[in-house]
Amino acid sequence: VLLLFSIGLSNNLYAASQDSGASVEVSVMGCNNNARCEVNLGENIANCPIDCTPSPRTTGSSSSSPLEFYDLKVEASHNDALISWKTRENALTTFSWGKSPDYENGSVSGVSYTKVHHIKIETLNSSTRYYFKIEGRDAQGNSKKIEDSFATQISPDLTPPSNVTNLSLTEITGRNLIKWQNPTDDDFMYVRVVRSTKNYPLDGLSGRIVYEGSGNYTYDEGIELGKKYYYTVFAYDFGGNISSGATISSKLFSPGSEQGGVISPPVSGENNPYREITLQDFTFAQHQKNVEIIENKISLQGDDLLHISLPIHKINIKPHLILLEIKFGDESQTLLIREYSEKNQYETIINLQKYPGKHPFKIYFVNEKLVALHELSGTFDVSESVQNEERIWGQNYINFVFSNPVIAVPIITLLLAIISVFILIILWINRRRKRAILIAPNEPN
Incomplete structure (x- = not known):
């Protein structure tokens, strides 16, 4: 998964290659992450926030108020998602995600304090729910965590329908009869027959449209004797995809x-x-x-x-x-x-x-x-x-x-015998019914 993490007002863009289940921490030059703020090595709160985080303030000033997230937005397609959020105070945030609340796919951390945050995750699976967690910490040590989820969209249908089959052309005086069999695709919608006198039409608009519909034949009227006509039959599906096209000319060849x-x-x-x-x-x-x-x-x-x-x-x-x-x-x-x-x-x-x-x-x-x-x-x-x-x-x-x-002879003989027995049984049943009706007592008045 390719991760893009934009940090605040610095306009710096960081990228990392992320394997499933791994965690990526993005750092900058001059920070050795040893829990000591070494000013002589050039470390400061801007380029090394992990080592140079100041102690939490205990005063009652507004800067010690709890960290607050707001304006969380998720824009998900079928294979990627852009997540953005804001904090009231400048803060460092860490984004973790996965297909379960364990956030097993990985995490990415910011490298500078800012109020505006966003991340783009690519090569996601379509029609899949992903869970994410955002953890934040400001310069005073106040922290907060939010958890949410989103679902990627259904992958778009990019598969064209199959072509028509059994395409044929019969030349009749003054017109051509064109016949075909429509595709059997479940999402088949209609066909378009396109004609040209110069070359085979390469798409549904590069010639004269002779026919459009779900039928399986058409007549092309007004044909000039001895003139060559090129036809391409395109199939369309409900997703707007177009088949490659089946071709035929006015002289079968x-x-x-x-x-x-x-x-x-x-x-x-x-x-x-x-x-x-x-x-x-x-x-x-x-x-x-x-x-x-x-x-x-x-x-x-x-x-x-x-x-x-x-x-x-x-x-x-x-x-x-x-x-x-x-x-x-x-x-x-x-x-x-x-x-x-x-x-x-x-x-x-x-x-x-x-x-x-x-x-x-x-x-x-x-x-x-x-x-x-x-x-x-x-x-x-x-x-x-x-x-x-x-x-x-x-x-x-x-x-x-x-x-x-x-x-064959024994089998046919056996079949005839079975049929004869079946007929005799039916006749016997009918005879018994008639006899029962004749001897039945009269009903009382």
């Missing part, structure tokens, strides 16, 4: 083809400013744990979203965009790996939960002319989720039974 999109082959040699970047520079994570890359293959679980990120500092020259293309058989999905400057990284989130199997992928570093300056290749190996495994096991068992006559 593979980013490595000659028909449109990204032009290959990539530039090689010294003209490639990204030639040093490899897949190992990216982070692939599930369940908040990094997934190991083995020979460009990334083994994934089918029960969680995939987070892909690249630190900004890994790139010397900012590319126009970074594209991720994933192959699903004969079809492909293309996503932006978008820059999130507040996180200092490029990032995208993919939902592969419905796509078990091996899926080749490529990552392109692209300039404004949609020329791929650098290309990385790999394979996502997605395992079945537990629910899918149970469903497939049941289907395989049924297929095995009914494809084997030696097993």
Whole structure:
């Protein structure tokens, strides 16, 4: 925890590195803390208050009145807190804090007498209650202690939603039909479809907004024949976070083809400013744990979203965009790996939960002319989720039974016999009921 302690009117700022459970006492040059005020060594009440504290005064003057704290304020965020307080008289104060009234996280003491005090504690846990104690002593030896607590705020949601899936485009005379499946995130709010005739829109405002809502398709009207249109579909959540974006163009293409999109082959040699970047520079994570890359293959679980990120500092020259293309058989999905400057990284989130199997992928570093300056290749190996495994096991068992006559015939015969017995029981019960009604005595008038 980094502690910042500002002492009174001196405007001096002291910092100390504080480990949990340790205590930090801040002192100044010229004070040896030996309980003796050695004037010949330059010690005085200003720079060595521990050694040079005067004896308590016993007169009835106002300066001997009890020490008083006031104007205590706490401003807590999700990971730090600023605590300030004042004393009626100039005083030395010690601040102690912790997650319990034992104040186990540490303490910091002032080094000069002042009336205005404050301390900032950083790297706190979110949604956590912290207890603190302030002890003060003035120059006359009067002392006082106050105890209180505060709670840090909930950590803000900075995780963008996953991208839409199954994005497709159908060209119809005069309009384009765009279809997709919305993210399954609990805080998903809506999607925005943005169109450009020059390049893929990099955010929700860098093009014409074609659609905004929670539906799963839209028509883009007024399309000119033979003109190329680029679309990016962004997902938004209730926290105001935006997905990296899924992309598609008016002519369906593979980013490595000659028909449109990204032009290959990539530039090689010294003209490639990204030639040093490899897949190992990216982070692939599930369940908040990094997934190991083995020979460009990334083994994934089918029960969680995939987070892909690249630190900004890994790139010397900012590319126009970074594209991720994933192959699903004969079809492909293309996503932006978008820059999130507040996180200092490029990032995208993919939902592969419905796509078990091996899926080749490529990552392109692209300039404004949609020329791929650098290309990385790999394979996502997605395992079945537990629910899918149970469903497939049941289907395989049924297929095995009914494809084997030696097993199927006895089972079918047994099932038919059980059904026949059940029908006979129902008929017998109905017959007994009718007979009981016929022989029942007439009710008296």
